[in-house]
Structures are given as structure tokens and as C-alpha cells.
Amino acid sequence: xxxxxxxxxxxxxxxxxxxxxxxxxxxxxxxxxxxxxxxxxxxxxxxxxxxxxxxxxxxxxxxxxxxxxxxxxxxxxxxxxxxxxxxxxxxxxxxxxxxxxxxxxxxxxxxxxxxxxxxxxxxxxxxxxxxxxxxxxxxxxxxxxxxxxxxxxxxxxxxxxxxxxxxxxxxxxxxxxxxxxxxxxxxxxxxxxxxxxxxxxxxxxxxxxxxxxxxxxxxxxxxxxxxxxxxxxxxxxxxxxxxxxxxxx
Amino acid sequence: xxxxxxxxxxxxxxxxxxxxxxxxxxxxxxxxxxxxxxxxxxxxxxxxxxxxxxxxxxxxxxxxxxxxxxxxxxxxxxxxxxxxxxxxxxxxxxxxxxxxxxxxxxxxxxxxxxxxxxxxxxxxxxxxxxxxxxxxxxxxxxxxxxxxxxxxxxxxxxxxxxxxxxxxxxxxxxxxxxxxxxxxxxxxxxxxxxxxxxxxxxxxxxxxxxxxxxxxxxxxxxxxxxxxxxxxxxxxxxxxxxxxxxxxxxxxxxxxxxxxxxxxxxxxxxxxxxxxxxxxxxxxxxxxxxxxxxxxxxxxxxxxxxxxxxxxxxxxxxxxxxxxx
Numbered sequence: 001x002x003x004x005x006x007x008x009x010x011x012x013x014x015x016x017x018x019x020x021x022x023x024x025x026x027x028x029x030x031x032x033x034x035x036x037x038x039x040x041x042x043x044x045x046x047x048x049x050x051x052x053x054x055x056x057x058x059x060x061x062x063x064x065x066x067x068x069x070x071x072x073x074x075x076x077x078x079x080x081x082x083x084x085x086x087x088x089x090x091x092x093x094x095x096x097x098x099x100x101x102x103x104x105x106x107x108x109x110x111x112x113x114x115x116x117x118x119x120x121x122x123x124x125x126x127x128x129x130x131x132x133x134x135x136x137x138x139x140x141x142x143x144x145x146x147x148x149x150x151x152x153x154x155x156x157x158x159x160x161x162x163x164x165x166x167x168x169x170x171x172x173x174x175x176x177x178x179x180x181x182x183x184x185x186x187x188x189x190x191x192x193x194x195x196x197x198x199x200x201x202x203x204x205x206x207x208x209x210x211x212x213x214x215x216x217x218x219x220x221x222x223x224x225x226x227x228x229x230x231x232x233x234x235x236x237x238x239x240x241x242x243x244x245x246x247x248x249x
Numbered sequence: 250x251x252x253x254x255x256x257x258x259x260x261x262x263x264x265x266x267x268x269x270x271x272x273x274x275x276x277x278x279x280x281x282x283x284x285x286x287x288x289x290x291x292x293x294x295x296x297x298x299x300x301x302x303x304x305x306x307x308x309x310x311x312x313x314x315x316x317x318x319x320x321x322x323x324x325x326x327x328x329x330x331x332x333x334x335x336x337x338x339x340x341x342x343x344x345x346x347x348x349x350x351x352x353x354x355x356x357x358x359x360x361x362x363x364x365x366x367x368x369x370x371x372x373x374x375x376x377x378x379x380x381x382x383x384x385x386x387x388x389x390x391x392x393x394x395x396x397x398x399x400x401x402x403x404x405x406x407x408x409x410x411x412x413x414x415x416x417x418x419x420x421x422x423x424x425x426x427x428x429x430x431x432x433x434x435x436x437x438x439x440x441x442x443x444x445x446x447x448x449x450x451x452x453x454x455x456x457x458x459x460x461x462x463x464x465x466x467x468x469x470x471x472x473x474x475x476x477x478x479x480x481x482x483x484x485x486x487x488x489x490x491x492x493x494x495x496x497x498x499x500x501x502x503x504x505x506x507x508x509x510x511x512x513x514x515x516x517x518x519x520x521x522x523x524x525x526x527x528x529x530x531x532x533x534x535x536x537x538x539x540x541x542x543x544x545x546x547x548x549x550x551x552x553x554x555x556x557x558x559x560x561x562x563x564x565x566x567x568x569x570x571x572x573x574x
Contacts, residue, residue: 050452071456072452073453073454073455073457076452076453081452082452084449089449090446090449091445091446092441092445092509093438093441097438100438101439101442101453101455102453104435158453162454
């Protein structure tokens with residue numbers, strides 16, 4: 001059984017179809033790249049998967065469970081975690097507080113025990129600070145005082161920290177150097193062979209290097225779903241990227 | 250060991266301040282004691298508002314009504330039904346306010362942003378109007394309900410302005426301690442996360458709506474306790490005490506002291522209550538203008554708040570991180 005099943009998913013705003021009749025499956029451990037020109041519907045598709053946007057039609061199933069109508073926080077608990085294209089951080093929280101929020105898997109409403117006193121949690125946060133090279137000043141920095149690259153690393157660290165079964169990365173390489181991008185691949189791979197990753201990117205070298213499969217979107221539709229080698233030879237995809245005639249699937 | 254000493258060292262000034270404040274009745278007149286008691290109650294009310302406002306980002310203009318529910322509950326049980334135990338009355342006031350806060354939360358959280366503020370304003374005004382119009386909530390057709398006195402603790406205490414001040418001071422310290430525990434707990438962190446970035450919090454598995462309900466209920470419950478204390482101290486409570494003007498004043502207290510900081514709203518509460526009293530003493534006619542002017546100056550200076558608050562937070566966080574490490 002596939003980990004993720006997308007069945008005829010669509011989303012329209014008035015008469016505009018941002019995503020239309022998209023279907024595909026993702027197996028556990030698979031890395032799937034999503035490409036397409038601007039306005040192709042990649043971000044809307046990501047938001048439908050993450051629950052930030054409700055699908056107008058179709059179904060999303062995770063490990064056989066229909067999650068189409070689940071709110072984002074319930075999807076997260078079901079195993080879907082995501083990063084955002086533009087870093088979505090908490091302006092008034094320190095790096096340590098960001099990671100603490102991300103690592104609190106049980107979401108208990110403890111009012112008695114201070115979060116700073118939780119040694120297990122603190123150890124996990126220390127580990128993440130170290131792994132993602134965010135430990136400057138012991139993690140007391142606010143996002144506004146960090147470089148863009150560090151903000152991106154924090155964005156990715158809090159998405160990955162949940163050890164999800166499905167990880168959605170929206171343009172994860174933006175703001176990262178080539179070597180940081182390679183490190184990111186390794187860190188995500190450390191989540192284990194069962195974690196599936198779907199990512200959106202414009203850097204074709206990265207997409208070709210990271211993906212087991214590539215999905216190509218154009219005008220809200222899925223126009224190709226194949227291996228990187230096959231996509232590289234696909235004239236149709238080349239046309240889409242070179243901005244030739246509009247494609248009608 | 251160093252951490253323990255560091256934490257103790259940070260608590261010593263607070264303890265010294267508390268002991269010093271407890272000794273104040275030996276230096277003050279009974280009128281000054283009453284004024285300080287009133288200031289403590291309002292400061293605590295502002296601090297409770299700030300739990301929802303500063304920590305969870307829920308800007309309410311109906312908070313005084315929740316305090317009013319506590320005050321009217323205490324009056325009802327004391328005057329209409331003859332209950333005289335402080336503990337009974339204060340628990341009943343807290344429960345009634347918690348229930349009212351829950352209703353406030355369930356209704357107001359259906360709206361967002363400016364509309365949320367308008368709904369809290371309307372709800373607060375509804376409670377105030379209810380107190381004004383409903384004969385059951387009146388004594389001798391007067392607008393204010395009277396006949397309230399300081400109930401018994403069951404310890405053979407002798408109430409006068411000095412002992413009441415000391416008692417309220419201890420309760421206030423406990424209330425502030427409770428708020429600090431909430432702020433420093435995972436719940437408090439989740440409040441701040443919900444305030445700063447709702448979408449990201451949801452994407453991290455937090456049910457933001459529930460956290461907001463909890464913030465409003467906790468804030469309203471503490472406020473209800475303050476409302477009951479206000480009624481005990483004043484001997485009366487009226488619809489004007491719980492209307493939009495008082496709610497606005499509470500917001501002013503929180504902002505002036507530093508909303509979202511640890512003790513800011515409390516300090517703001519003390520300052521504004523004292524200012525209001527002395528402005529009234531100087532000139533009853535001009536006092537509203539002074540408070541109005543303070544509102545305007547505060548609003549104009551709000552744009553500098555992020556910088557000042559950021560600087561303060563950086564300082565305190567630096568210290569905290571070393572304590573943890």
C-alpha cells in the first residue's frame with residue numbers, strides 16, 4: 001500500500017482552477033520532486049497536502065487513512081510535516097524556543113513544569129542546535145538577528161524535528177549554499193528509509209540529484225510523472241520550462 | 250549547584266520587595282492602604298488580561314465584564330443567599346468567571362483580528378447592560394449593588410484596611426506566581442507561538458483554537474477573583490465598574506507597563522491606578538482628560554514598543570540561557 005495517495009484532487013477559486021484533477025501515489029521512503037513554472041499550482045498542491053488549503057474535490061490518504069478534511073494540526077499528528085517557501089518563523093521566540101515547540105510531540109498542557117526544566121526535551125533541542133549549526137549564543141537569538149541562511153536552517157530543522165512519515169519541503173534550497181544543500185539532503189535522509197519526502201524546487205540539478213521520481217505541473221495539472229532520466233528526455237517538459245506553447249494535457 | 254544559586258539570587262529581590270510591601274501598613278494612613286489595595290487588585294486584573302492579550306495575542310475589550318461576573322457572583326451569594334465564607338465565595342466567583350470566559354471564548358473566537366476585538370467589546374457591554382437592566386442584580390433599585398463586606402477566612406481575623414492590604418498583597422503574589430508559572434510552562438510557550446504565527450503552530454501540530462480558549466478562560470478566571478476582591482474591598486459594585494471604560498483602562502495598564510513582558514502589565518496597573526486616584530484628587534473634572542491624554546501618548550509611542558521590548562527580552566533571555574546552561 002502506498003504511504004500517500006492523492007486521488008483526483010482539485011482546488012478552485014471562483015472559476016480559476018489552481019489545481020485540477022491531480023492524482024499520484026508516493027511510497028514509503030520515496031523522494032519525489034515537484035517542478036513546474038511559476039503559477040503551475042505547486043504551492044497550492046503543497047498547501048492541500050499540508051492542510052493549509054482545503055481541497056475542493058478529490059481525496060488525500062495517508063497510510064490508508066483519509067486525511068482530506070483533517071486540520072493541519074491533525075495532519076501533523078498523523079505524520080505529515082512541512083517547511084514553508086518563505087521562512088515561517090516566530091518573530092518573538094528564540095531559536096531554542098522554536099525547537100522546543102517543534103520537539104514537544106505530546107502537546108500536553110502542562111502548566112506546572114517549566115519547559116526549561118525538561119531535561120529530555122532540552123537534550124533533544126541541544127542536539128538539533130548542534131546538528132543544524134544553530135547553537136550560536138546557546139540558541140537565544142531571535143530570527144530577526146539571524147542571517148537568511150540560518151533562518152532557512154531553522155525553518156527546516158523545525159520541520160524535520162518531528163521525524164514525520166511524510167515530509168513536505170517547499171523550495172528547501174533557497175538561501176542555502178551548495179554544501180549546506182548537500183548537508184540538508186543527508187540530514188533528511190537520516191530520518192530513516194521509511195520517511196517519504198516531497199519537495200518543490202526550481203534548481204534542476206538538485207531535483208535530478210535528489211528525486212526517485214519527478215512530478216511536473218503546469219496550469220494546475222499534473223502533466224508528467226516519471227523517473228528523473230525519463231523527465232530529462234521529455235520534450236513536453238522541456239517545452240513547459242522554455243515557455244513554449246501552452247500545454248493541454 | 251550554580252543554577253540553584255543563580256535562581257535563588259534572582260528570587261531574593263522579589264522576596265525582599267514582598268516583605269517590604271507587607272510592612273507598609275506601619276508607615277501608611279488607612280486611606281493610603283486602601284488605595285494600594287485597590288491598585289494591587291487592578292494591577293492583578295491587568296496582569297490577568299495580559300495573559301490573553303500579551304502572551305496569546307488576544308486583544309479583548311470586554312475583560313472588565315469577566316471581573317464583573319466574579320464581583321456580582323460574590324455579591325449574589327453573600328447578600329442574596331447569606332454565604333459568609335471567603336473561600337466559598339472566591340471559588341464560586343472563579344468558577345462563574347471561568348464559565349463566562351468560556352462563553353466569551355466560544356463566541357469571540359469565531360471572529361479574527363479587529364472583528365474579534367469588536368465581539369469582545371459587544372460581549373462586555375452586554376454583561377454590563379445586563380447588570381444595569383436586570384432587577385435581580387440590583388439592591389433597592391439603585392444601579393450599584395451594595396451590602397458587600399469582607400467575608401470571613403474562618404481564622405478569627407480582624408479586618409481593617411491594613412490587614413486587608415496585606416491579605417490582598419499575598420493573594421496578588423500568589424496570582425503573579427501562577428501567571429509566571431503559566432508563562433514559563435509549555436502552555437505559555439504555546440500561547441506565544443499561537444500569538445506570533447498561527448499557520449506555523451498548526452503545521453507543528455498545535456490546535457491553536459484550543460490554546461486560545463484556554464488562554465481566555467485562565468485569564469478570565471483570574472480576573473473574576475480580582476472582581477470579587479474589588480467588591481469585598483469597595484463594599485459595592487456597579488455596571489460602570491465593569492463596562493468598556495474599565496476594559497479600556499485595563500488595556501492601557503497592560504500597554505503602559507509593557508504587554509507581553511513578565512511584570513509589565515502588573516506595574517502598569519499600579520501606576521495607572523495611582524495616577525487616576527491622584528488626578529481625581531487634583532481635579533475631578535480634569536482627571537478624565539489626563540487619563541485620555543495618557544491613552545493618546547501611549548498609542549503614539551506604541552510604534553517604539555517592539556524595539557524596547559526586543560531589547561528587554563534580549564537582556565533577560567541572555568541571563569536565562571546562562572542559568573539553564
